[in-house]
Every structure is written in structure tokens, then in C-alpha cells.
Amino acid sequence: MIVLQILAGAFALFALTRVILRAKERKMAWGEMLFWSVVWLMMIVLVVLPEASTYFAGFLGIGRGVDLVLYVAVILIFYLLFRLYVKFEQLEQGVTVVVREIALSKLPKQPKG
């Protein structure tokens, strides 16, 4: 347990520094930086104080802290996947707009007949 806490904690800390560095270099949007900072901070808290998850779980009426963490993680993953899918579709539409412009720019101006 102690080993996992150290490893996980170190990883979360590392990820957090990455996020802050990216935000400083303006490679990441402000909202995104906030979101991921919260995620990694929460992970650090849970790693340092595992009892915290048990406390919140009891608050919500769920048996174990681990269960709560997993439920939240799964919901988060579904949400992120949905967002990715939407962005992907928008990207596809954007590509079509460009390809269409190229195609139409080569159209003869005079209508036939």
C-alpha cells in the first residue's frame, strides 16, 4: 500500500507539473488547465489520505471508498469520450468544407446550355 501511494503520488505530482508548465507556455486552454489540475490534485489527496475516499463514499451511501473512485472514474471517461467524439465529428465537417471549396473553385463559371 505504501509503495502504491508513493508511486501514484509521484505520478500525479509529475502530471500536475506538466499541466502547470503547459498552461504557462499557453499551450493549454485555461478551462482545460483547471480541469486537469483538479483531477491530479484530487488524485494526490486520495493517495495521501486514502480515508478521504471512504469519507465521501459514506456521505453518498456507497460501501467502499474504492467503489466511489471507480464510479467517478468511469463517468469521467464516458464524458471525455463523448467530448472527443463530438470534436472528431466537427473536425470531419471542417475537412469537408475545405475539400468542397477546392472542388468548387475549379468549377467553370459559365452555366452550360
Add this chain to the structure above:
Amino acid sequence: MAAARDTDSWKGDVFIVIPAYNEEKTVGGVVKGLKAAGFDNVLVVDDGSRDNTADVARAAGAITVNHVINRGLGGALGTGIQAALRLNAKYIVTCDADGQHACEDVEKVALALKEGGTDAAIGSRMLMPKGMPLHRKIGNFGLNVATFLLFGVWVTDSQSGLRGFTRDAAAKLRLDANRMEVSSEIIYEIRRNRLRLKEVPVQAIYTGYSLTHGQSSLNGFNILFKLFIKKLLR
């Protein structure tokens, strides 16, 4: 001869839009058939084909518009309709490149528009379903149901590639769908713009070739999923 030309002069206002992806074997025949039927304005959208579709179409007398990369049926239709509008089309009829539609049926749909009283016309294979394989009938019916549930419009052949629009109607269509779900999206756009729709019975020509093209029945589920997401986001 002159008399025949006069009664056919309205065909000069019609643009036939044919989206095509790797259809070099059949597109030439389709274009030639339409030109022989009196339609001078045949516009083939080459959707990034890797074969000689564009050359074959051009040689047969079609205007060609090229996508540098493949975008799918929806993308090709959108481009074709835009191109036809820019070339001052009065009526726009879409048609498949694989020979699934008979020229007489293309003419039927165009005539339905010309006669007036409607903004859009769709050739429905289900009004004359002889010759359609059973799994396609079931798949098509399923998609009709989905189209109705999602978009509130019941049509007998939501996936038909034979569709016609007047100029004004075509200009109002907002087609975002890139791939085959565009067929159902067109139905929705017809309803959203409160366009009048007329269904025209047409025959389905199923050669061994055209059966391997078009939608597989299983693709229906993929389409359902995409339509559902689109509906959520509108």
C-alpha cells in the same frame, strides 16, 4: 425531330447530380443513358476515387467536380448540389452512379418537380418493391422507422438515392452529415424547412454489382448511432 426537342426543352433546366466513388465501371453508362434521355446537365462528383471514375464520366459528357480526398456520400451530395446551384440549375435530381436507377425513373422524379406543386420529390423503391432482397427490405424499413422516430417524418424509402429538389428547396438544405446518414438527414431537412414532398414509385435495379455496393444491412446500426448523436446536438 424539332417537336421532340421543344417538349424536352425543360430538361435543360435540370441538373442531375451523381456522387461517385470508384465507379469507373458503371458511371459511364449512367451518364450516357441520361444524356441520351435528353438531360444535358449531368454533374458527377468524384469523391476522391482512386480509379478512373472522373475520366470516364468526363468522356461520357458529364461535368465533373473533384474531391481531393474521399468525404463520403453526404459530402459529395453537398458539393454536387452547391455546384448545380452555382451553375443556375432550376431543378436538381440526385442519382446513384452504380446503375441502380433507371433513366425513366430519373425522368419521373424530374417531371414531378417540373409539374409544380412540390418542393422535393423522392423516388421510393418500396412503392414497387419487386426485386429488392429481403434483408435490404428489412434494413430499409428499420431505417424508415428510425428516421420517423428521430425526425418525425414517415417516408417509405428514406435511403433512396433518387431525390429531386427545386432550386429554392435545394438552397435551404443544410447538410452536415458526411457519410450515408445524410439520407435520413435530408428527410429531416425537408421537414425542418417545411418543404412539400412527393413520393414517386420507382423500380430498384439490383445487379450483382450494385448489391456489393451501397449500404450493408449492418451499417444501419452505425447510421442509427450517428443520427442519434446528431439529433442530440441539434
